[in-house]
Amino acid sequence: MSVGVLVAELDSAVTAVHHGGELLGVISFAASGALVAVRKRLDLFGMAVLAAATALGGGIVRDLLIGRTPPAAFTDLTYLSASLLTAFVLYFIAPSPRLTKGPLEIADAIGLGLFCVTGTVIADSAGLGAPTAALLGMTTAIGGGVLRDVLSGEVPSVLRPDQDLYAIPALFGAATTATLLHFDLYRAWTGLLAAAGAIGFRLLARHYQWHAPLARHARD
Amino acid sequence: MSVGVLVAELDSAVTAVHHGGELLGVISFAASGALVAVRKRLDLFGMAVLAAATALGGGIVRDLLIGRTPPAAFTDLTYLSASLLTAFVLYFIAPSPRLTKGPLEIADAIGLGLFCVTGTVIADSAGLGAPTAALLGMTTAIGGGVLRDVLSGEVPSVLRPDQDLYAIPALFGAATTATLLHFDLYRAWTGLLAAAGAIGFRLLARHYQWHAPLARHARD
Amino acid sequence: MSVGVLVAELDSAVTAVHHGGELLGVISFAASGALVAVRKRLDLFGMAVLAAATALGGGIVRDLLIGRTPPAAFTDLTYLSASLLTAFVLYFIAPSPRLTKGPLEIADAIGLGLFCVTGTVIADSAGLGAPTAALLGMTTAIGGGVLRDVLSGEVPSVLRPDQDLYAIPALFGAATTATLLHFDLYRAWTGLLAAAGAIGFRLLARHYQWHAPLARHARD
Numbered sequence: 001m002s003v004g005v006l007v008a009e010l011d012s013a014v015t016a017v018h019h020g021g022e023l024l025g026v027i028s029f030a031a032s033g034a035l036v037a038v039r040k041r042l043d044l045f046g047m048a049v050l051a052a053a054t055a056l057g058g059g060i061v062r063d064l065l066i067g068r069t070p071p072a073a074f075t076d077l078t079y080l081s082a083s084l085l086t087a088f089v090l091y092f093i094a095p096s097p098r099l100t101k102g103p104l105e106i107a108d109a110i111g112l113g114l115f116c117v118t119g120t121v122i123a124d125s126a127g128l129g130a131p132t133a134a135l136l137g138m139t140t141a142i143g144g145g146v147l148r149d150v151l152s153g154e155v156p157s158v159l160r161p162d163q164d165l166y167a168i169p170a171l172f173g174a175a176t177t178a179t180l181l182h183f184d185l186y187r188a189w190t191g192l193l194a195a196a197g198a199i200g201f202r203l204l205a206r207h208y209q210w211h212a213p214l215a216r217h218a219r220d
Numbered sequence: 221m222s223v224g225v226l227v228a229e230l231d232s233a234v235t236a237v238h239h240g241g242e243l244l245g246v247i248s249f250a251a252s253g254a255l256v257a258v259r260k261r262l263d264l265f266g267m268a269v270l271a272a273a274t275a276l277g278g279g280i281v282r283d284l285l286i287g288r289t290p291p292a293a294f295t296d297l298t299y300l301s302a303s304l305l306t307a308f309v310l311y312f313i314a315p316s317p318r319l320t321k322g323p324l325e326i327a328d329a330i331g332l333g334l335f336c337v338t339g340t341v342i343a344d345s346a347g348l349g350a351p352t353a354a355l356l357g358m359t360t361a362i363g364g365g366v367l368r369d370v371l372s373g374e375v376p377s378v379l380r381p382d383q384d385l386y387a388i389p390a391l392f393g394a395a396t397t398a399t400l401l402h403f404d405l406y407r408a409w410t411g412l413l414a415a416a417g418a419i420g421f422r423l424l425a426r427h428y429q430w431h432a433p434l435a436r437h438a439r440d
Numbered sequence: 441m442s443v444g445v446l447v448a449e450l451d452s453a454v455t456a457v458h459h460g461g462e463l464l465g466v467i468s469f470a471a472s473g474a475l476v477a478v479r480k481r482l483d484l485f486g487m488a489v490l491a492a493a494t495a496l497g498g499g500i501v502r503d504l505l506i507g508r509t510p511p512a513a514f515t516d517l518t519y520l521s522a523s524l525l526t527a528f529v530l531y532f533i534a535p536s537p538r539l540t541k542g543p544l545e546i547a548d549a550i551g552l553g554l555f556c557v558t559g560t561v562i563a564d565s566a567g568l569g570a571p572t573a574a575l576l577g578m579t580t581a582i583g584g585g586v587l588r589d590v591l592s593g594e595v596p597s598v599l600r601p602d603q604d605l606y607a608i609p610a611l612f613g614a615a616t617t618a619t620l621l622h623f624d625l626y627r628a629w630t631g632l633l634a635a636a637g638a639i640g641f642r643l644l645a646r647h648y649q650w651h652a653p654l655a656r657h658a659r660d
Contacts, residue, residue, distance in 0.1 A: 037379070043432035045387055046379035060285075065500075067509030069287030074352045091435045132514045146591075151366075153375040155593040159477070159486035167485055212483035215531045257599070263652035265607055266599035280505075289507030294572045311655045371586075373595040 015188050021195070022118060023082060025111020030055040030083035031104055033148045034090045040152050044091050050148050051087035052080060058143030062119050062136050066126040105206060112166070113199035116141035116173040117191050121181070130178040137174030142167050161214055165205035168212065173198025235408050241415070242338060243302060245331020250275040250303035252328055253368045254310045260372050264311050270368055271307035272300060278363030282339050282356050286346040325426060332386070333419035336361035336393040337411050341401070350398040357394030362387050381434055385425035388432065393418025455628050461635070462558060463522060465551020470495040470523035471544055473588045474530045480592050484531050490588055491527035492520060498583030502559050502576050506566040545646060552606070553639035556581035556613040557631050561621070570618040577614030582607050601654055605645035608652065613638025 033054030037047040056073040063071035073079060119140025123133040142158050145166075149156040158167050176194040180186040204210070253274030257267040276293040283291035293299060339360025343353040362378050365386075369376040378387050396414040400406040424430070473494030477487040496513040503511035513519060559580025563573040585606075586596040598607050616634040620626040644650070 038435045040375065041381060041434065042375075042379050043381035043434050045432040046381065047435065049379055049387075064284060064504060065510055065514065067287070067507070070285055070346070070348060070352065070356075074285065074348065074355065077351060080355075091433075126510075128510060128514065131517060132510065135514065135520075136510075150370060150590060151376060151379065153373070153593070155480065155482075156591060159482050159489055159591065161481060161483035161486065167489075212485040213531075214481065214483050215478045215487065258655045260595065261601060261654065262595075262599050263601035263654050265652040266601065267655065269599055269607075284504060287507070290505055290566075290568060290572065290576075294505065294568065294575065297571060300575075311653075370590060371596060371599065373593070 021110055021114045023079075024107055025114050026055045026079045026082050027086050028104060028107030028111045029144050030086035031090060032108055032145070033083075034087040035104075036148055036152055037087075038090070042152075044087075047087040047091055048084050050151060051090075052083040053151055054144040054148040055079060055083040055086075056144065057147035058115060058119065058140040058145075061143045061147075062123065062140045065136060065139070066123055066128065068122075068126065106203070109169075109199045109202040109206070112141050112170050112202055113173055113195040113197075116170040116198055117177045117195045120174045120177040121186070121191065124178065124181045130182045133181070134171065134174040134178035137177060138167060138171045141170035141174070161211060163211075165210045165212060166202065169198045169201035169205060172201055241330055241334045243299075244327055245334050246275045246299045246302050247306050248324060248327030248331045249364050250306035251310060251324055252365070253303075254307040255324075256368055256372055257307075258310070262372075264307075267307040267311055268304050270371060271310075272303040273371055274364040274368040275299060275303040275306075276364065277367035278335060278339065278360040278365075281363045281367075282343065282360045285356060285359070286343055286348065288342075288346065326423070329389075329419045329422040329426070332361050332390050332422055333393055333415040333417075336390040336418055337397045337415045340394045340397040341406070341411065344398065344401045350402045353401070354391065354394040354398035357397060358387060358391045361390035361394070381431060383431075385430045385432060386422065389418045389421035389425060392421055461550055461554045463519075464547055465554050466495045466519045466522050467526050468544060468547030468551045469584050470526035471530060472548055472585070473523075474527040475544075476588055476592055477527075478530070482592075484527075487527040487531055488524050490591060491530075492523040493591055494584040494588040495519060495523040495526075496584065497587035498555060498559065498580040498585075501583045501587075502563065502580045505576060505579070506563055506568065508562075508566065546643070549609075549639045549642040549646070552581050552610050552642055553613055553635040553637075556610040556638055557617045557635045560614045560617040561626070561631065564618065564621045570622045573621070574611065574614040574618035577617060578607060578611045581610035581614070601651060603651070605650045605652060606642065609638045609641035609645060612641055 030051035033050035033052070034047045036054075037050040040046075042050065056071075056079060059079075060071040060073050063069065063073075116137045118137075120133050120137030122140075123136035124130075128136065145158055146156040149158075157163050173194050176197060177186065177191060180190050180194065250271035253270035253272070254267045256274075257270040260266070262270065276291075276299060279299075280291040280293050283289065283293075336357045338357075340353050340357030342360075343356035344350075348356065365378055366376040369378075377383050393414050396417060397406065397411060400410050400414065470491035473490035473492070474487045476494075477490040480486075482490065496511075496519060499519075500511040500513050503509065503513075556577045558577075560573050560577030562580075563576035564570075568576065582598050585598055589596040589598075597603050613634050616637060617626065617631060620630050620634065
């Protein structure tokens, strides 16, 4: 009995960490969108749109693909509000990119790791098979950044070879989650482990500058 | 009784104005797409695609987001036909931009004002809450222009700081409409008032060159 | 009886050609995406994404528009696997563009012709009217290429005036198919004829460099 209580308490603590982490991810994604807007010299409205698109875009695309309409981002306004607030704060405090780069990248990795897990879980609960759920999990994690870059007139950074691995850690976390779900081993804490794996992978890729390889004929 | 008849007649007159205005908005949006295509030196097919994308894109995105498939633009072909006809006419008459700029901007403002209202009403009738309905109303009004700019390889003009306020008037009209709907005060004529407010706001922003502010660190 | 058997056998042979052709189209579209990625100096992941987006994008957009979620590309993974394999092979063998240009263009035309027919059939079976089904058929055929170009930061080649006719042959094949369906004349072999017409039209446009016309004022 007391073990059951312990597990339940652990689970609820893990869920709280999970929600907190996801909110942190939303804020971090929103900040990355808002800062791209500033670099592109867009105005306050542009900052708000890019912040919201980056933070919510991946989930919206996932929801459209699994037929969950209207997307969660339009019905539960928590994350939209957090995104807009982030853009607003950055409009006023205007931190130097030098100061925000490190913390932002860590927060972005946290968002990436948690979004690929929750995206996979949501796709799985819509009845999709494991490989599809993993693909949609990765899409959830990287879709917002792709939307941000397309809207600001850039080739999506996730496709550019000068970037450290970004989508691969997300795919790793999503595939781990899909595997856990497939073998009925998914719990709040195993999901958090999968997220931690993706986060660690991304931070290592960042630190050691791991790149995906170029095709031979593009290297010359 | 005679008051009832009067109200009914007024309502039907207002609805006719409404439909006429929406058609004017479609034509004006289509013209803006076709003229961007000309400026980008796209061919007749490019003109037709950009005209249709600009005029119909916002409504298509809205319909996808509320799960109304196929989108109205694919089932009622009136607006598609009007868009293609507009592209075709502009292909032949090729007016000088100097002559069309003023009238086009007024027509575009009319389209913006009416689309933000009708978009909000449609989202509301799909059972969405007021804030979401307002967001989708704004999306309906500005989405086509965003699609036009992404397809022609530009940063969406609605995000650029050198543009006068465009999305904010649309958001104003959409929010007013959502408020009217929420308090059950929406009628054909109150909706038209909301549209008129958005149109007036946009034309004032155009005339007095109101801009959204830039973040401090982007101003230097 | 023997005629019935003959017709059934012919039909199944035609269906096999059809499936084989569609797979050829997927591979060819994927190759075009992967080669654009190489030219843009994207890495292996970028090659995989652009290959999949080009090969599957048109069908995904069509499925979203007719409300078929999740899109077929996410549930039947044959075409996704074929796309990724194509990107992988091109990553290693790295053929010279000079060698691949001709065969690729023929395969691309085959994909275009078959996709516009199958896209129209799928849209029709979702209960859409003939003009809408034809539009969605064309969208299926050209949508992937548009997605490829938007993701790689280019104006979609299908809109550019320096391109030979591409969307018009697709529209021709789709409209023919919609007409056949409307008059209940669609069979595997009439569908294949419609595809062959679109393929021939595209290859003629390629060979004789047929272009859509520019607007007069853009020609100066």
